[in-house]
Every structure is written in C-alpha cells, then in structure tokens.
Amino acid sequence: MSLTDARTGKRVRVVELPQGAALVEPILGYCYQAGHLTVYVNGSMPLDLRTAQEEGHTEAEMWLVKDLPTGIREIDVTDCRREFQLLLPQKAA
DSSP: OEEEOTTTOOEEEOSSOOTTOOOOOOOOEEEEETTEEEEEEEEEEEGGGSHHHHHTOGGGEEEOSSSOOSEEEEEETTOTTSOOOOOOOOOOO
C-alpha cells in the first residue's frame, strides 16, 4: 500500500507502521468560539449545516483554503475525551 507523506507530500510505500505513526488530514479551516476549538476537515456534511453557521457565529471562523469545500467534518479539538496531536508543516528553507 502507498500513502502520502504528510511532511514531504510524496507517496511512500507502507509495509508496516512504526510506533507513533499517525494519519493526518489537512485542516481546511477552524472556528474558536466560547472556549471551543472546532477544526474543519474534508467530509460529507454540507457547509450550511456546520455548527458556526447554525449558531450564527461565522465571524469566528478562519478558513485556510481559498476555495471552500462542498462538504466538511467538524472535529471538536477541545473534547477532553480524545487526545490530539498537531503536525505543523516544516518551514520552507
């Protein structure tokens, strides 16, 4: 099987996964409202059903992509029942 390396963008052949390996999804945008950080990744939910739209606080959203996707999935990063790690892009040399 081959996957895209999150740091290099290149396809790599995967035979086994080492300890500490993680699946990474590009963050399309996020919303920080009332102490909650919601991150948007690709998904099937229509944009007009996102929490920020329904609750009327789209001014708190920050989109990281030029063209908005047709669907998203919301991830509540402040959910204390889950542990999240962040992989930041390496700075260009």
